[in-house]
Amino acid sequence: MDLGLSGRCAVVCASTGGLGEAIARALAAEGASVVVSGRRGDRAKEIAAELPSAVGVEVDLTAPDGPAALVAAAREAFGEVDVLVLNGPGPKPGPAAAVTDAGIDSAVDTLLRPQVRLLGLTLPGMRERGWGRVLAVGSSGVAAPLPNLALSNLGRSALAGYLKTLAAEVAADGVTVNLLLPGRIATDRVAFLDESAASKAGTSVDDVVAKSKATIPAGRYGDPAEFGAAAAFLCGVPASYVTGTALRVDGGLVRSL
Structure with missing residues (x-):
């Protein structure tokens, strides 16, 4: 299937590893x-050098000038941004009862404010040209809030609500806005969460992983490449009539439709 992405400029946030990469x-x-981007500038450049047409940009999107710097670098390299993939690291795990004002600020600063700023810089051009793709990497916690990830549930759900509202506003302009929700994908972030859970429970990481896999109908963690393939489809021309949707890539983990 030809996804119609040849020559399109795609900015992928936090793409120096894991799902973004x-x-x-x-x-x-x-x-x-x-445009491969992240705080690890050397790694961004290494990945970009392995791709046919790419640049690596070191950027901290939580800094006030971070979003503008990233968009400026994209425009300098490839012109106007056609595809914007919103991605970022999640906040520290913890229970809802322990949420503080500082924690709320960190969730917003990481999972909402930079994304809104990036959209403000790129969305007008997409609408004017009559074509654009916005895809946010969320979490299965958007569909079913996850235990001990209160701040992630808070920040990602806020972004999901914002993007669902936005999707209806820009659909007639040829711009789609979707979310892709990973379940247990084999990334460093999931490994960190498994280690954290093992430490809290006083058990081994292998035990935590085995119990986690037992809750997944597919019986395994996902491969990042499987997630990337789903993302590429949503960013392509064949997905032009898919918008305002949250698609789960979770091996059947969340049992609701």
């Missing part, structure tokens, strides 16, 4: 010119 590689394989 998988998406960057999938988009590049479909012919997009990819």
Whole structure:
């Protein structure tokens, strides 16, 4: 299937590892010119050097000038942004009863404010040109809030509500806005969460992983490349009639439709 992404400029936030890197590689394989970005500038450049048409940009999107710097670098390299993939690290785990004002601020500063700023810089051009793709990497916690991840549930759900509202406003302009919700995908972030759970429970990481896999109908953790492939489809031309949707890539983990 031709996804129609050849020559499109795609900015992938937090793409120096994990799900972001998988998406960057999938988009590049479909012919997009990819902006690999993250705080690890050297790693961003290493990944970009492995792709057919890409640049690596060191950026802290939580800094006030971070979003503008990233968009400026994308425009300098490849022109106007056609595809914007919103991604970022989650806050520290913890229970809802322990949430503080500082924790709320950290969730908003990481999972909502930079995304809104990036959209403010790129969305007007997409609407004017009559084509654009906005895809946010969320969490299965958006569909079913996850235990001990109160701040992640808070920040990601806020972004999901914002994007659902936005999707209806820009659909007639040829811009789609979707969320992709990972379940247990084999990334460093999931490994960290498993280690945290093992430490809290006083058990081994292997035990935590085994119990986690037992809750997944597919019986395994997902491969980042599988997630990247789903992302590339939602960013392509064949998905032009898919918008305002949260698609789960979770091996059947969340039992609701």
